[in-house]
Amino acid sequence: MEGDDQACNTRLNLGLGLGENGPRKERDDRNKGKPLVCLDLTFALRPKDEAVNVDDHERADPATLKVIDGYEDQCLNKENESSKNHHKKEGGGGRKKLRLTKEQSILLEDSFKRHSTLNPAQKQTLAEQLKLKARQVEVWFQNKRARTKLKQTEVDCEFLKKCCESLGDENRRLKKELQELRSLKVGQSPLYIQLQKAATLRMCPSCEKNILKANDEGKNAAVFDVVRKNKKLQSGFGAAAAHAN
DNA sequence: GAGTTCTCCTCATTTACTTCA
């Protein structure tokens, strides 16, 4: 849109880095190499597809080139094989999309594996190695971090789903087990009496430990195991729910 | 200490380009 507008306007531009453009705007524009002040009277109106191409720029007055949005980026990538190949709409007024070569991608990926953020010196070095602008390297790293985060979120989501499923299965199994144990109530077996005692003392893990020492560990172990598993299940669901929120 | 500016980051979105039906 922005590119279209620029391609279609009369190329009479007079802008000042003042007014509605606050400090942020200024710095962001500076990052993009956009001039804060520009005056261009030399460009004739022409359709986008016939707009100035890179070679035209090379022959044109450098003073006029400065005002063309993104042009410097394109120039910097002239040596970039991929970039050349993909400039089908040669020199159109709109922004061009750089396509990184395999070698560039590999180098960037390697670098990203070593450190997911770059300090200015690393950024500059990498940019020189890749024959790209530091800003392009920076943008690549930003996008890469975003992609990585998105992938990790997907992985986490899958993991939580599986956790939820297995906890559900475990919960059903334990409920069944509990029901079976309760059914022993009918006979008032010694095991059920011990289960009742355990139920009143399950609040604190350290208490469980003490009781285990005080009582017959062999008999109580199974009961406490059930209690522990239930508690684990409850906390597991709680954590999963909290994570999901 | 509060206000301002700068730098760098994330996030959402746009856009150019590719792939595939």
Next chain:
DNA sequence: AGTGAAGTAAATGAGGAGAAC
């Protein structure tokens, strides 16, 4: 072969956080 939809990734813009002044 041509075309449109969907996908991908580079680029952009807004805004937040922290440091320096």
